[in-house]
Amino acid sequence: MSKKFSEPTEADEMLLTAAMAQYRPELVAAKARVGLIMVQAVRDQHGQKLGPALSHHGHSALARVRLVSDRDRVHTPFDVLIEIDADHWELEGGQDPKQRAALLHHELLHVEVKRNRNNDVLRDDQDRPRIDPG
Ligand SMILES: [Zn+2]
Numbered sequence: 001m002s003k004k005f006s007e008p009t010e011a012d013e014m015l016l017t018a019a020m021a022q023y024r025p026e027l028v029a030a031k032a033r034v035g036l037i038m039v040q041a042v043r044d045q046h047g048q049k050l051g052p053a054l055s056h057h058g059h060s061a062l063a064r065v066r067l068v069s070d071r072d073r074v075h076t077p078f079d080v081l082i083e084i085d086a087d088h089w090e091l092e093g094g095q096d097p098k099q100r101a102a103l104l105h106h107e108l109l110h111v112e113v114k115r116n117r118n119n120d121v122l123r124d125d126q127d128r129p130r131i132d133p134g
Contacts, residue, residue: 001043003053006086008036011129015097016082019104030121030129032114035078038086062088063103063132065110070124079131082107110134 008016016036020028027034041053050072052060065083073079082104094103114122115128122130 001045003042004040004086006038006040008038008084010036012036012089012100014105015100019088019101020106023105024108024111027108027111027113031056032080032111032113032129033078034080034108034111034133035083037083038089039083040067040086045130049087049094052126053087059086062094063107065107067131067133073126073128079128 009126013036016034020034022098039053040052041049043049054061054064055062063082063084068076068081084103085094086111089100094100110133112132112134116122124130
């Protein structure tokens with residue numbers, strides 16, 4: 001079995017939209033498009049997890065930020081993807097909307113729009129903001 005990937009619920013998308021508006025209005029102003037992907041860990045035939053859904057620098061992580069490459073931006077409607085450990089999010093204590101919002105807030109702090117010396121947002125060939133994963 002491999003990891004399972006799925007779309008967020010509408011409620012989770014609304015949490016992200018609210019977190020961006022509240023904590024990172026500069027991302028909204030730059031029209032940075034941030035998406036969520038829910039990731040479930042690999043499991044054995046008994047449903048036991050064989051490892052964390054996500055890891056970051058060798059440690060398991062509840063979420064992590066992935067930049068969408070210039071190439072993938074052509075066909076993906078997002079500039080940045082936040083991968084969420086769906087098992088934690090749904091089952092292991094991350095269900096509280098406040099905790100979810102706090103996790104999204106933390107992940108959004110890793111997303112920085114690149115700017116030039118005049119503080120203008122740098123944009124790619126498709127006029128989308130360039131992003132720095134902080
Ligand atoms: Zn972090």
